[in-house]
Amino acid sequence: MLKIITVCGNGIGSSLMLKMKIEEICKENEIQASVESSDFNAATSQQCDLIVTVKELASQFAPNQKVAVIRSYINKKKIEEDVLDTIKELAN
Numbered sequence: 001m002l003k004i005i006t007v008c009g010n011g012i013g014s015s016l017m018l019k020m021k022i023e024e025i026c027k028e029n030e031i032q033a034s035v036e037s038s039d040f041n042a043a044t045s046q047q048c049d050l051i052v053t054v055k056e057l058a059s060q061f062a063p064n065q066k067v068a069v070i071r072s073y074i075n076k077k078k079i080e081e082d083v084l085d086t087i088k089e090l091a092n
Contacts, residue, residue: 002026002033002090007043007053014073015039015053021079022052022087029084031091049090052083066090 004022008014015037026033038046040057051058051067058067068083 002031002050002087003048004033004035004050004052004087005043005046005048006035006037007040007051007057008037008073009057010039012039018052018070018073018079021074021076022083024076025080025084026087029088031087033087033091050083050086 006015006018006022008018019035019037022033022035026035040060043051044061049066051061051065052070053067054071054073055069058069061067066086068086070079070082072078
């Protein structure tokens, strides 16, 4: 099972919306994943298979962390375009 963390600056609204969209995408594609939402500071110390966040925060993660960059926290179509291939790759 993949462990995915969705990240925004404060870990309250945006990352929670993104978490729900990622869960929907994984379910629709029959991918087993545990998805958590987090603020940036907490996410830097957590172990996971993938971090999903916006470009502004993505560059601040360590080079050894797998990060997928999204263009929107709420537009499911854009999120799916941005991360589905990466999630499928990690799931296989």
